[in-house]
Amino acid sequence: MITGVTRGLGRAMVEEFAKLGWTVAGCGRDEAALAELREQCPAPHHFLTADLASESSISDFAHTVISETGTPDLLLNNGAIINQNAPLWEVSEAEFAKLMDINVKGVASVIRHTVPAMIARGSGIIINFSSGWGRSTSPEVAPYCASKWAIEGLSAALAQELPPGLATAALNPGVINTAMLQQCFGSSASAYPGAEAWAKSAVPFLTRLDTSCNGQQLTAP
Numbered sequence: 001m002i003t004g005v006t007r008g009l010g011r012a013m014v015e016e017f018a019k020l021g022w023t024v025a026g027c028g029r030d031e032a033a034l035a036e037l038r039e040q041c042p043a044p045h046h047f048l049t050a051d052l053a054s055e056s057s058i059s060d061f062a063h064t065v066i067s068e069t070g071t072p073d074l075l076l077n078n079g080a081i082i083n084q085n086a087p088l089w090e091v092s093e094a095e096f097a098k099l100m101d102i103n104v105k106g107v108a109s110v111i112r113h114t115v116p117a118m119i120a121r122g123s124g125i126i127i128n129f130s131s132g133w134g135r136s137t138s139p140e141v142a143p144y145c146a147s148k149w150a151i152e153g154l155s156a157a158l159a160q161e162l163p164p165g166l167a168t169a170a171l172n173p174g175v176i177n178t179a180m181l182q183q184c185f186g187s188s189a190s191a192y193p194g195a196e197a198w199a200k201s202a203v204p205f206l207t208r209l210d211t212s213c214n215g216q217q218l219t220a221p
Contacts, residue, residue: 001065001072002026003052003110004079006033008178009129012199013076013206014041020207025065025072027052028079044069052079052106053098062113071117074206077107077128080147082180088142096143103147107154118166125209126168127218128155135172135217141184152217159215167214173202174220 002017004010005026011033017024018041027050028034034047041047046069050061065072080103083091107128118124133141134148155170162168175181176198181189202220209218 001062001074001110001114002076002078003050003106004028005037005047006030008180009173009176009195009198009202010076010078011037012195013078013203014045015196016199016203017207018045020203022074022207023069025069027061052109053101055109058106058109059113062110066114066117071121071124072114073124074209075110075114075118075124075126076206077110077126077151079106080129080180082183083141083143085140085184087140091143099143099147103144104150104154107151111158115162115166119163122163122165124166125211125213126158126162126166127171127206127209128168130155130170130172130217132172132175134170156215162214165211167209167211169209169213169216169218171218171220173198 002010002013002024005014006028014024014026014037023044024041025046027048029051031049034049037047046065048061048064051057081099083095083099111126115126128151130151131148133145134152137145152170155168158168175192177189177192177194205221
């Protein structure tokens with residue numbers, strides 16, 4: 001199960017997991033991009049519209065996936081947004097709230113509606129996508145940094161709560177040339193590898209994770 005599959009890392013991971021024979025369930029807000037994914041990766045793969053800022057939307061997504069595709073073996077909380085570059089005092093309350101709703105509360109919502117099924121089955125790996133900005137900081141991205149530092153703490157605490165057979169970890173994917181990075185870095189984002197190249201090494205790494213990763217701060221290869 002992957003959140004945020006309509007662009008960037010999420011979209012690239014779908015293709016690599018499918019190539020490796022995994023069944024992928026994913027969500028995003030761009031229905032046109034989801035339709036393309038359904039054409040490229042037909043059933044048993046499953047792609048649904050869902051808004052990470054909406055508890056009811058996430059509940060519907062998770063329950064549909066579990067009932068129609070099964071409890072996920074690997075949950076990748078990838079979906080996130082970033083603020084427009086600005087000093088913190090210039091970021092509006094609305095922009096800050098939207099970012100936190102998606103990047104932090106959205107992750108908690110997905111966990112709330114998916115992990116109980118993993119616990120009932122007795123197995124599952126939950127990977128919450130963090131960032132280098134979840135372990136360090138830079139100016140003009142304070143809201144994003146705050147959200148990813150929250151993901152690090154959320155993951156560490158969740159690791160202490162999960163029963164045997166389950167594990168969770170925060171993953172720093174590295175600096176990848178995506179639309180999000182271009183928003184921050186401008187043309188200099190092109191100096192970094194693209195999502196497709198990243199996924200070719202990151203997805204095999206993700207498929208090998210087991211319960212020994214519980215509570216770790218991981219960095220993708």
